[in-house]
Amino acid sequence: MNLLSLSKHYLLQNRLNTFLNVLLLGLGVGVIVFLMLVQYQLEDKFRKDVKGIKMVIGAKGSPLQIILCSVYHIDNPTGNIPLAEAQQIANDKRLVKKAIPLALGDNYQNYRIVGTDASLPAHYEAKLSKGSMFEKAMEVTLGAKVAQETGLKIGDTFNSSHGLQQEEGMDLSHEGHSFKVVGILKPSFSILDKLILTAVPSFWLVHASHEEEEENHPEEDSLHHTASSVWQMPSEGKEITAMLITEYQNPMAAMNLPRQVSQIGVLQAASPAMELNRLFEQIGIGQQIASVFGFILIGIAVLSTFIALYNALKARRYDLAVMRNLGASRLKLFGMMLLEASLLAFLGALVGLSLGHLAVEVAGWQASVQEKVYLTGAIFLVEELWLGALVLGVGVLAALLPAWQSYHTEVADILAKGE
Amino acid sequence: MFEIAALKHQYQHQEVLNIPEWKVSKADACLLLGNSGSGKTTLLHILAGIRVPSSGKVWVNHTLLSELSEAKRDQFRAKNIGLIFQKPHLIASLNVSQNLVLAQYLAGIPQDKKLCQRILEDLGLGDKPKAYPHQLSQGQLQRVSVARAVLNQPALLIADEPTASLDDESAAQVIQLLKAQAQKWEATLLIATHDQRVKQHFTHIKNLNHTFSDESTQS
Numbered sequence: 042m043n044l045l046s047l048s049k050h051y052l053l054q055n056r057l058n059t060f061l062n063v064l065l066l067g068l069g070v071g072v073i074v075f076l077m078l079v080q081y082q083l084e085d086k087f088r089k090d091v092k093g094i095k096m097v098i099g100a101k102g103s104p105l106q107i108i109l110c111s112v113y114h115i116d117n118p119t120g121n122i123p124l125a126e127a128q129q130i131a132n133d134k135r136l137v138k139k140a141i142p143l144a145l146g147d148n149y150q151n152y153r154i155v156g157t158d159a160s161l162p163a164h165y166e167a168k169l170s171k172g173s174m175f176e177k178a179m180e181v182t183l184g185a186k187v188a189q190e191t192g193l194k195i196g197d198t199f200n201s202s203h204g205l206q207q208e209e210g211m212d213l214s215h216e217g218h219s220f221k222v223v224g225i226l227k228p229s230f231s232i233l234d235k236l237i238l239t240a241v242p243s244f245w246l247v248h249a250s251h252e253e254e255e256e257n258h259p260e261e262d263s264l265h266h267t268a269s270s271v272w273q274m275p276s277e278g279k280e281i282t283a284m285l286i287t288e289y290q291n292p293m294a295a296m297n298l299p300r301q302v303s304q305i306g307v308l309q310a311a312s313p314a315m316e317l318n319r320l321f322e323q324i325g326i327g328q329q330i331a332s333v334f335g336f337i338l339i340g341i342a343v344l345s346t347f348i349a350l351y352n353a354l355k356a357r358r359y360d361l362a363v364m365r366n367l368g369a370s371r372l373k374l375f376g377m378m379l380l381e382a383s384l385l386a387f388l389g390a391l392v393g394l395s396l397g398h399l400a401v402e403v404a405g406w407q408a409s410v411q412e413k414v415y416l417t418g419a420i421f422l423v424e425e426l427w428l429g430a431l432v433l434g435v436g437v438l439a440a441l442l443p444a445w446q447s448y449h450t451e452v453a454d455i456l457a458k459g460e
Numbered sequence: 461m462f463e464i465a466a467l468k469h470q471y472q473h474q475e476v477l478n479i480p481e482w483k484v485s486k487a488d489a490c491l492l493l494g495n496s497g498s499g500k501t502t503l504l505h506i507l508a509g510i511r512v513p514s515s516g517k518v519w520v521n522h523t524l525l526s527e528l529s530e531a532k533r534d535q536f537r538a539k540n541i542g543l544i545f546q547k548p549h550l551i552a553s554l555n556v557s558q559n560l561v562l563a564q565y566l567a568g569i570p571q572d573k574k575l576c577q578r579i580l581e582d583l584g585l586g587d588k589p590k591a592y593p594h595q596l597s598q599g600q601l602q603r604v605s606v607a608r609a610v611l612n613q614p615a616l617l618i619a620d621e622p623t624a625s626l627d628d629e630s631a632a633q634v635i636q637l638l639k640a641q642a643q644k645w646e647a648t649l650l651i652a653t654h655d656q657r658v659k660q661h662f663t664h665i666k667n668l669n670h671t672f673s674d675e676s677t678q679s
Contacts, residue, residue, distance in 0.1 A: 363549050369566045
């Protein structure tokens, strides 16, 4: 027998009350833990994917849309940009040291086919699992998840569909131009896992009009065989979707480049860092509202704990008097009340943490089914320890008044009344 | 044993207790008679160190209570004084055995479940250690409270109205039980009651109605 087992017996005696208090506290903590874990993982994911990309240049439109489309591949392009103008930027040795071309517009089983060059997988430090990196037009290297989900293997061929997502009931496949799988990447846990990479000229080939095809354009043959940089190719009549600037020539270029881009009529520069901050600010408002909801739940639970302990104290006045009579000091009774509240808070925090992690795991499973984002409940943040400590703290705080009253229990008066 | 000298106690400037002198020896059994409001319970509380008298001195087992701090008095009471109330109040969330062990824990003495069981058997409750208070009859509850009071082998065993609301036979049984337990543990027994039926079991009787006196002088 000790104070802990005594508190445990009291809590068990009032099972329903204890259960409800723990549940209420657990729900509050769970909501906050859920938000913390999701926010952390989304931000982490977003920041990983944007890694090292200083600027994105695309067609005029929403800068956020340019970022979401070109970096995260979750939105549509704002349009295409002439290759000539993109080359003008990429080849400006005063400003740009490294630029990655992007050409979007097709998909295979909802996985985006991205026309680019070897610098994109290199930027994400992607490693080959099988085969080789695409070199010629119509060769593709698959992201790890694409290979796993589509079952495509080295040597397989497929036709792409027009658009960034497969339209239900519509056949928009490009017949006559088959892509050939030449390589599969190892999982990189970046956006690359969900992309099909190919050379930019593949797009020009696939999207060339039938008339152009029939003319047996001499250039097409060269496209099939070239591995030269997009920035050096003949640009006449050609377009890409966007370009990622991953290295400036000098720090000043960060300021000068957007100015230069804005002078070229159809181009727009977007800074991932700025757009992400703006996005997180917007998401943050929703998160703040949900967090407030979570804290309100915790507040209600703490109030409920206070009421439960206060009522329990009234019901247990004679118990406390008897315990004093049996030798319990005032301090011991004070400690017992605090311990009970701490136990409630501890259980609430434990339930909340478990619920929060479980909910994230379920949400992660749902999200992975819908191919949106990867979330897992199997991570633990230091902030959760702080949250647990906070809950314990307010739990103890809620018990202070009942504990103080138990401290001042007048044994003689209570025993004399014989309640 | 206990000894009282020049004890006075007041409630809101009204004197409720005035005992010039009283000494009860070790293992003696005495009865304190008095009507409601005569100050019996107040005297018991003062003897138990629960209440501090307005003036005067009280020694229990050779210890002057007024010299002890409140915390020390709590510990002294736990080890030296066993208290039995009119209502045998047990902690409802604990079973019989746990209620007894609690008394040992709060007194700061080693928890001895075997001793608890021996005492329960002695009081005819050998099969009830796992029973919860709500599963026991009133008589069984009273016996558990006696077991709890004698468990720490106190020098002074105090009972406040232990026979109230009991029939004659049960009242006689409780008194015999208390006397037997006090004798067994060589404790001084003091019973406070207004129940005249109890008188026949005692030779040392004090009356607290109006003034503190020997029962023989009142009757």
